[in-house]
Amino acid sequence: MSTPTSVNPLTLTVALGDRSYPIHIGPGLVDDGERLASYLSGRQVMVVTNDTVAAHYLERLTSALSAADDRLRIETLVLPDGEAHKNVDGVSRIWDALLEAGFNRKATLVALGGGVIGDMVGFAAASYQRGISFIQVPTTLLSQVDSSVGGKTGVNHPLGKNMIGAFWQPRAVLIDTATLSTLPERELSAGLAEVIKYGLIHDSDFLGWLEDEMAALRDLDDVVLAKAIERSCAIKAEIVALDETEQDVRALLNLGHTFGHAIEAYMGYGTWLHGEAVGVGMLMAADLSMRQGFIEQADVTRTRRVIERAGLPVAAPREMTVEDFVSRMKLDKKNTDDRMRLVLMRALGEACVYDQTPPALLGECIEAYPRA
């Protein structure tokens, strides 16, 4: 009954009191059924994935799991791939499958895939029978460094991204770095946008290291990749531990996201990758930070260069007007009754939440920003 076990993955703990959980990072974790089984709540398990990831990893993961414990009742659900399917209907399919299987409150959901799967499975877990356990096995760089930490779950609504959801923490996160070998290059770049973000908001040394190692990261150098993922998760975990439900400091993690969400919503979810939109959004935030007098032109140039070297777009969609941006940015969850709250940079490596940007300055910034 033994399964191949990954050798000494890196482990960090997200410290959230009785909702704390470990993140394991290393090659081979998809095949480590014993480790996965050790985090189950009962014997009922439903592995949810998408059709793209299923082809590579679903059978491997379920085989490892049943080899680890043959008393488990393992069900699988394969959803269509893509951000366009991240909606209430997608979550309903998970609820339906759980009920059709007769699964109870001791059941565990396993999210095998990228951020879309993780967000949907997390919200299904948060809301099935008022909350069951779930485990994340993220297979994209973006989800490994972003949705692994923080417990944000949810789905999109035609009127806004991630508008329906919950804060719900996983029992564990298993990051198998070897799964990045099957990730399309464009998605790897999108994930690098979030990695760069951690440097920009919180750690200028990490930003410098990323500038040096960008080529190695894009070549999937295992050691460099693992270090980048670990540092990203650690920065996010540190910030989330201070502010689990996003009352204040956690908002810093949204650098580039207010602009980026406007791009995603305008273009139709799934047209731009989330990380691509965030990459341009961070540049727009950098530009606005300069206009506010917080950073220099040289900082903006350096930001542009590292984003470019990650293989990401740096120009906004040609057809988007100032109003196209502003109307969507007003829906942002960070806003209070009457003020738009934006994440800007006081310096490279130090973000801040700022709600005093004059609307005219924001308009100028968007108007002047380069278009593709």
Added chain:
Amino acid sequence: MSTPTSVNPLTLTVALGDRSYPIHIGPGLVDDGERLASYLSGRQVMVVTNDTVAAHYLERLTSALSAADDRLRIETLVLPDGEAHKNVDGVSRIWDALLEAGFNRKATLVALGGGVIGDMVGFAAASYQRGISFIQVPTTLLSQVDSSVGGKTGVNHPLGKNMIGAFWQPRAVLIDTATLSTLPERELSAGLAEVIKYGLIHDSDFLGWLEDEMAALRDLDDVVLAKAIERSCAIKAEIVALDETEQDVRALLNLGHTFGHAIEAYMGYGTWLHGEAVGVGMLMAADLSMRQGFIEQADVTRTRRVIERAGLPVAAPREMTVEDFVSRMKLDKKNTDDRMRLVLMRALGEACVYDQTPPALLGECIEAYPRA
């Protein structure tokens, strides 16, 4: 800018750490706009109700609220009345309305109505932008003594009752006892089933008091009614404080509910009132408790009499077979992987969770139970 203020309502606190909240009980609270306004999170308010309750109280409540603070932005949403509408589509209408209004995370939902409105609005609040504030203004006896306390929110699924939802606490509960004057007698009786339940599970003195005061309760005697509501909420608050997410002792509140849910699901949600099904369910649980040797025939008779005197049915639906009950009872959230957990009575006034009932004994009990 003054509104009529209710005179000294009874107040109790549900103690849940930083999620603690007050329950105010008294006549006239629907018109107490200042009290309601004091619990808002920001200036955006959406009052959700059903078409029946709207005719009596919606205009009164919103007028009182805007008189208390004319800077509020008050939106209203009127949903169709009835348990049949307590589903994901109903919650979607609330999400849609919030997004169409452009409401943000500082918005507050007000649930004006019975348990269906409270459960749907509560889940909408739990899941809109990952959680916003809500206030309950329950207008049925059932919701005043049941869903006011405990933070259970959610909706039905074709395969099971309350299968989709969350634990989410209100900021405050305002119980206007005068609203019971417009409640149909059948619904008053259904609410009395839950009041009787508190006596049966936790307080034999209260049970005795209810036997004495049943006529006064059905005559809507204000003083007796307020005392019954206060004692019911206090018992529930005491149990919920011990076990917010229903790991153990909170399950006692489900006396009669496992049988009752089977009746509701079989007959189609909304055919039997929840309290009617719980009334029969408590009698079936009493009968099973006697068969287990926990209580005497005299206790069962006494239970039947108080339920009858509340104007409730005491016979199960004629057409329901043992299998009709058992198949639905197996879906109950209290169950673990392989055991059915039932709430039984060790004595009148002392309930227990019991998972050792032999399936054959359960079958006999259901088979022999009187049908209408």
